[in-house]
Amino acid sequence: MSTPEGEVMKPATPAGPMIRTLMGIAMLSGFLVVLTYQLTKPIIEENQRRAIEAAVFQVIPGAVARQDFLIDDSGVVAVTPEGPSDGILIYAGYDNDGRLKGIAAKAAAQGYADMIHLLYGYDPACQCIRGIKVLKLAETPGLGDKIITDSDFVANFDALDATLSGDGKALAHDIVTVKHGTKQHAWEIDAISGATISSKAVGKALHQSANGILPKLIPHLDGLAERVVVNDESGD
Amino acid sequence: MTKRENDTITWETFNEGLWRENPVFVMLLGMCPVLAVTNSAINALAMGLATTFVLLASGTLISLLRRSIPKQVRIATYIVIIATFVTIVDYTIQAISLDLYNALGAFIQLIVVNCMILGRAEAYASRNRPLKAVTNALGMGIGFTFALLCLGVVREILGAGSLFGFDLFGPRFEPWVVMVLPPGGFLVLGAWLLLFEWLKQRKARTELEPAAET
Numbered sequence: 110m111s112t113p114e115g116e117v118m119k120p121a122t123p124a125g126p127m128i129r130t131l132m133g134i135a136m137l138s139g140f141l142v143v144l145t146y147q148l149t150k151p152i153i154e155e156n157q158r159r160a161i162e163a164a165v166f167q168v169i170p171g172a173v174a175r176q177d178f179l180i181d182d183s184g185v186v187a188v189t190p191e192g193p194s195d196g197i198l199i200y201a202g203y204d205n206d207g208r209l210k211g212i213a214a215k216a217a218a219q220g221y222a223d224m225i226h227l228l229y230g231y232d233p234a235c236q237c238i239r240g241i242k243v244l245k246l247a248e249t250p251g252l253g254d255k256i257i258t259d260s261d262f263v264a265n266f267d268a269l270d271a272t273l274s275g276d277g278k279a280l281a282h283d284i285v286t287v288k289h290g291t292k293q294h295a296w297e298i299d300a301i302s303g304a305t306i307s308s309k310a311v312g313k314a315l316h317q318s319a320n321g322i323l324p325k326l327i328p329h330l331d332g333l334a335e336r337v338v339v340n341d342e343s344g345d
Numbered sequence: 346m347t348k349r350e351n352d353t354i355t356w357e358t359f360n361e362g363l364w365r366e367n368p369v370f371v372m373l374l375g376m377c378p379v380l381a382v383t384n385s386a387i388n389a390l391a392m393g394l395a396t397t398f399v400l401l402a403s404g405t406l407i408s409l410l411r412r413s414i415p416k417q418v419r420i421a422t423y424i425v426i427i428a429t430f431v432t433i434v435d436y437t438i439q440a441i442s443l444d445l446y447n448a449l450g451a452f453i454q455l456i457v458v459n460c461m462i463l464g465r466a467e468a469y470a471s472r473n474r475p476l477k478a479v480t481n482a483l484g485m486g487i488g489f490t491f492a493l494l495c496l497g498v499v500r501e502i503l504g505a506g507s508l509f510g511f512d513l514f515g516p517r518f519e520p521w522v523v524m525v526l527p528p529g530g531f532l533v534l535g536a537w538l539l540l541f542e543w544l545k546q547r548k549a550r551t552e553l554e555p556a557a558e559t
Contacts (some may be wrong), residue, residue, distance in 0.1 A: 125417045134410075135421050138429040152440040160443055249526060291520045303522075311491060 150219040155210055159246070161228070165200045166228030168240035172202025179257030180322060180334065185329040199323055202230070203271035209334050211239060212326065216318035218330050225256070227294060230321065231271060238284075238294070245305075253307035260306065262301050270295035270318050273327060279319035280320050296305055320342040354477050362485030367399050369492030369534075370541045372463040379493060380530035386509050388448050389497025393490025395434045396450075397483070399456050402430040404470040404482035411471045423466045424457070431456045436527045461489065492537075499533050 130173040151161045166172050177188035179196035188198070200213040219223050221268050226245040242258050256262055282296040286309040292299035298315075300308035355364075378396070383389045403426050407414075414422050435453050439446045446453070456462065460559045465485055470478040501507060504524030506514045523529050 126413075127418045130410075130422060131418055131425075134425050137424050141429050141433050145436045149440040150435040150490060153436070156440065156443050161479055201553065252526070 123235060126298050138289055138314040161200075163240040164228045164244060165213045165230075165240050168213050168228055169202035169232075170230075170239055172210045173205055174203045174207075175213075176201045176203065176333075179323050179337065182325075185326065185332055199322065199326070209233065209330075212333070215244070215323050216314035218310040218314035218317065220246060220248050221253050222249065225307065225310050225314060227314060229266070229309065229318070231319065233327075235268060236267055236270070236272045238271050238319070241266045241311065241315070246309050248304075249297050255301050255304050256307050256311055257300050257303075265292070265298045267294065269298065269315070271323060272296075273323060277327060278324050280316070280323065284312055284316040284319060352477065354480050358477055358480045359484040360483060361432070362483075363488040367490060367492060368461045370538060372461070374464060375459040375489065376457060376521045378459065379496065380453050380527065380534065382449055383493050383496035383500055383533075384504065385436055385501045385527040385531060386497040387445075387491040387492060390490065391438070391445055391449060391487070392452065393493040394436065395453060395490055396456055396459065397486025398464070399427060399430045400432055400462055400465060400482040400486045400489075401479060402433075403427045403462060403466060404478045404536035405475055407466045407470040407472075408475040409472060414471070419467070419471065420463075421462060423471075427462055427466070428457045446542055461485070495537055496530065496533050499536075500529050504529055 137230040146194075150212075160176070165175050178185050178199050178201055179188055180199060181196035186196075197214070202210045202213060204210050209298075211230045213228055213230045215226065216230055217226045219225075223246070225243065225248065227241050227243045229241045231237075232239045241263075246254065248254050266267070270282065271284065271286065272281045273279070278298075282294065283297065284296050286298040286300050286305075287301045288305075298308065298312045362463075366372055369376075370381050375396075376393050382392045391539060403423070406426050407519065431454065434456070438453060465482060470482050473481070484515060500507065501509075502513065503521045504526075506518040506520045507510065521529075524533065
């Protein structure tokens, strides 16, 4: 230590400048972050809305317009800006003449790395699942994300059986993922070899969601048959 | 700092990060994103550009404020500045493309703790004029992007049979899947390091040999 004895050690910088610097930087930082947030918020929300919308039309073949509904214990109600907001959100897709083409709903299950979120389309005409679209996943690139790209796997959802049992309380057959190459029934999903966990997660998500939603939805399906224009959706 | 600042900007100021002290191939800094997001060329490019932006912006601001930041709080200040620009990049990428954002995942936020950026702030931006700091940061950023691309291109070609998403070999190609998995990152990085070390030694030898013969 180079300070002579007896002299009081003074801090090289008093607290004032330090606090001023930190406060100044924090305020500048806050300003910049809020500015960016405000500038990008509408674009990000638009992106997310478009992603959902595109996904809905992808899983319901032939749909050109959509209407959102909520399922709760009492039945199915159309989503309105001021209406109730609890319940399971589903999207009904309609063709040009306003006829119901199918229902899209969200499903999720634990995959290999994280939750796999997907949207699937249910076609009441064939009582089957017509398509799936992965909304969010964190699976291993090149393996788990084959559930999006593998054409053989995607072909499972051309017409995946989701018939209700006689009493209408559950699915007649559980949707299950089977080992690659052993698919025998219309309600089975042929797994991707090498990505069994991700494939099984898709099957589990679909089964849980369809088993929960369809028994509540089917009795009220007539209410969805014609498109009710609640708010301005025709512009899409 | 009583030492006088050397103000001259030379090619070396820029080239330091690009080649001579390349953050990935020479200094081995910021290995986490290098190994994690280089499974495709487009991810590597996006990550490199995001990091370059943060390097440039934080380098400029730190260099401008270098005389008014007290020594004791400099690390905290640098981190706040870096985190600010990372948040800006995070929102911007979400606005540009949600798919890209999903592909890069948590690694955008993790740019904050990329030791290369803090290292540049501490060792260079806080001691040099803004223009010089920017030149150096640009070199470092391009060097980092170049290194990420080196890995991303090789891993995508071998592991997925494509480049920037375009199929290269047709449907008969059996991808070497391990290359897009974490071990592939280490293998490809090791191969590149080997190549660069070999080049360096060969250069050193050719420079030495004439002297040895005389």
